[in-house]
Amino acid sequence: MYLVAHVDTSICSETACKLCTQFCPETNTILYDNDKKTAFVAVDRCKACEICVSICDTMAKHHAIKMIMITELENPFEMNKAGFNPAKWKELPETVVLEKVAK
Amino acid sequence: MSMDNLKISPALEKYMTKEYRDLVERGPYGKQKKVSEMGTFKEIIEEHPMCAGCAMTLFIRLTMIGLPNPEHTILVGTAGCGRLALSQTSIPFIYGNYGDTNAVASGLKRGLEMRFPEQPKDVVVMAGDGGLADIGFSTVLHSWFRKEKFTTIMLDNEVYGNTGGQESGMTERGAILKMAPKGKKYEKMDMLGLAKTANVPYIVRMTVTNPTRVASVVRKAVLIAREIGPTFIQAYTSCNIEYAIPTPKVIDDAKSLEAERYGFQEFISDEAKAFLESIEPKKAKATKSTED
Ligand SMILES: Cc1ncc(C[n+]2csc(CCOP(=O)(O)OP(=O)(O)O)c2C)c(N)n1
Ligand code: SF4
Ligand code: SF4
Ligand code: SF4
Numbered sequence: 001m002y003l004v005a006h007v008d009t010s011i012c013s014e015t016a017c018k019l020c021t022q023f024c025p026e027t028n029t030i031l032y033d034n035d036k037k038t039a040f041v042a043v044d045r046c047k048a049c050e051i052c053v054s055i056c057d058t059m060a061k062h063h064a065i066k067m068i069m070i071t072e073l074e075n076p077f078e079m080n081k082a083g084f085n086p087a088k089w090k091e092l093p094e095t096v097v098l099e100k101v102a103k
Numbered sequence: 104m105s106m107d108n109l110k111i112s113p114a115l116e117k118y119m120t121k122e123y124r125d126l127v128e129r130g131p132y133g134k135q136k137k138v139s140e141m142g143t144f145k146e147i148i149e150e151h152p153m154c155a156g157c158a159m160t161l162f163i164r165l166t167m168i169g170l171p172n173p174e175h176t177i178l179v180g181t182a183g184c185g186r187l188a189l190s191q192t193s194i195p196f197i198y199g200n201y202g203d204t205n206a207v208a209s210g211l212k213r214g215l216e217m218r219f220p221e222q223p224k225d226v227v228v229m230a231g232d233g234g235l236a237d238i239g240f241s242t243v244l245h246s247w248f249r250k251e252k253f254t255t256i257m258l259d260n261e262v263y264g265n266t267g268g269q270e271s272g273m274t275e276r277g278a279i280l281k282m283a284p285k286g287k288k289y290e291k292m293d294m295l296g297l298a299k300t301a302n303v304p305y306i307v308r309m310t311v312t313n314p315t316r317v318a319s320v321v322r323k324a325v326l327i328a329r330e331i332g333p334t335f336i337q338a339y340t341s342c343n344i345e346y347a348i349p350t351p352k353v354i355d356d357a358k359s360l361e362a363e364r365y366g367f368q369e370f371i372s373d374e375a376k377a378f379l380e381s382i383e384p385k386k387a388k389a390t391k392s393t394e395d
Contacts, residue, residue, distance in 0.1 A: 021142035022314040023354060025160035027149070032142030039142065049156025049350035084125040084145040 003067040004046040004076070005030070005053065006097070009038040011064035019060045020052035028084060031077075040095070042079035043070060072098050109174065122149060126193055131167075132174045135322075138165065138315045147173055151191040153184060156350025158357060159258050159340035161311050163188045163229065166256065169321025170194075176225040176325075177215070179208045181239070183231035184265045184342075185258045202238040204228045205246040205255060212253045223329045226253035232273035233263045236292050240272075247301035250332040254324045257294065257335070260342035268345040280345060295368065298335045304372035305334040310357040310365055320369070326382065327375045339365045 007020075007030075016037045021030045029045040030052055032038075041052075048067065056065040070076070074096040082089060109127055111119050126132070129145040136144050147167040153160045163185060170176050178196045180186040181204050190196050199207040208228045215224040228235075235243050235257045243255060261278065263269040268281035272292040279286045298306045305327045307320050317338075324334035341348055341356055348356050361367070371379075 018139065018142065022138055023161065025153075025155075025157055025164060027146040027164050028142075030142055034143060045150060047155035049353070051156055051161075051351060051353055054351040055354065083121040084129055085121075086129075086143070 001069050001071050003048045004043045004070050004073070005041045005048070005050070005065050006068040006073065007039045007041055008064045008066070009036065009040065011062060013038040015060070015062060017060045017062070020055050020065060023055045023059075024052050025049065028079060033089070034086070035090075039064075040077055042082075043073065043076040044078040044080050068097065074098055123193075130193070135171055136168060138168055138318050141168065141314075147192045147194060148188055149191045149193070151188040153187045154344055156343055156353050157184070157340075158311050158343070158353050159185055159260060159264075160188055161314075162258065162317060162338050162340045165311070165314050165317040166227075166229070166321050167192060169318035169325070170225070170227070171322050171325055172223075172225060175222060176227060177211060179204050179211065179226060179228045179230075181230045181234045182265065183234050183258070183263075184260070185229055185231060189229055201234060203242055204230050204234060204239050205242040205251070208253045208255075209242075209246050209249065209251040212251060216252075225325050225329065227256065227325065228253065229256045229258060231264065231271075232257055232259040232261060233269075233271045236272045236294055244297065244301060247298060247303050247333045247335070250302075252328050252330075252332060254321075254328045254334045254336070256321075256324075257337045258340045259337055260340050260345070261291070262342050262345045264342040264345055294335075294337055295370075299370065301333075302372075303333050303335050304331045304375040306368075306370040307336045308338075308365065308368040309336065310339040310361045310367075312354060312357050312361055313367075316367070323371075323379060327371075327378065330378050331372070331375045 020039055021032055024030045026045050029042050030039050053065045056062050075093040076095055125145045173194050176194050178189050179199055180189045181199045182201045208226045212226040259273050261274045262280055263271055270280055270283040270287045274287045276290050277286045295306055295308055305324055324336055328334045343350055343353055
């Protein structure tokens with residue numbers, strides 16, 4: 001088990017400032033959905049540095065990103081599988097945060 | 104011309120990886136992207152093994168966005184952390200020997216000018232402070248004195264990060280590192296001053312705190328190098344491992360260093376400024392500077 005960054009899309013889409021996307025050191029890891037107006041994370045590329053969390057908390061002041069155990073996510077977005085193809089992302093199943101998994 | 108090189112031949116389409124197709128269809132080639140568009144286009148760098156939260160990684164990512172014509176760019180680097188990401192870009196990367204980056208880049212740029220007289224080809228050296236200020240020092244300085252037309256970007260993490268924490272000429276006096284347990288005895292080298300002495304027409308000192316500014320400075324440096332002469336960017340790109348910076352604090356660290364001793368500085372010669380104005384009348388104004 002390991003941590004990944006997870007964007008609460010309902011909070012993010014209220015402003016969608018895109019700041020986290022510009023400060024994540026990794027390429028194409030915090031992506032931006034133009035239709036849903038929200039940032040989201042490609043979990044297979046996230047190195048769990050938490051820079052995005054501090055950017056969203058202190059610079060954007062939106063508190064939309066939390067670190068979360070990978071096992072608590074159902075259908076997380078993976079760049080390796082999906083490729084960079086926004087038109088096809090629409091067909092992917094929604095990412096769901098599961099209730100806390102028993103440790 | 105080079106756009107045709109990127110296109111996939113229909114017969115080979117099914118054999119190409121999706122990363123390659125994504126790049127051709129949704130990458131930044133032929134249409135320079137903005138920092139504000141990040142997250143909505145396929146970037147030039149693929150996955151790589153640089154450490155989590157490394158400011159150097161972020162700086163390299165932003166640099167790739169600043170390149171005016173990635174399809175006509177060749178990167179030159181050497182041993183050190185930066186090459187771990189630079190070698191995973193979809194633009195040619197030459198791994199020079201430690202120390203000879205600016206000699207390699209000089210020959211390369213001259214050769215490209217002869218081979219492609221009609222098409223500007225940009226050469227960009229990106230290497231660490233050890234690579235450029237210590238072991239590559241003489242080739243860097245000589246390329247400046249010879250007015251070689253390419254950009255040199257120093258990824259200044261103020262340490263030899265890749266080999267476990269030796270001091271470099273760019274380490275601050277007094278800094279204690281694994282391999283400098285008593286603290287460095289000498290001052291940080293003044294590479295910006297040396298660049299001025301060599302009459303380098305565009306010199307910038309910066310950090311990663313302003314992504315748009317990083318991309319804009321890189322763009323200007325590359326354009327000026329095409330026409331006027333050598334350009335130099337010295338960027339503070341902290342090593343969170345050797346300086347024990349908790350990764351969520353990496354940007355805060357850059358901000359406090361910026362306030363303390365690594366403020367944004369941009370020096371541009373009159374000739375370079377006039378050239379920028381001639382190609383981009385509105386944009387040529389110098390990026391807002393804290394000093395000079
Ligand atoms: C001629 C030569 N000497 C020594 C080395 C070993 N070496 C590899 S990386 C490195 C240090 C890199 O430090 P720096 O250039 O500051 O880059 P950083 O890793 O800090 O980004 C050294 C000394 C080498 N590869 N070649
Ligand atoms: S910084 Fe926060 S609010 Fe802004 S885009 Fe990122 S997740 Fe959304
Ligand atoms: S934790 Fe780090 S690597 Fe992961 S999305 Fe956030 S900034 Fe990017
Ligand atoms: S060792 Fe330091 S400079 Fe190198 S990748 Fe890791 S954090 Fe970055």
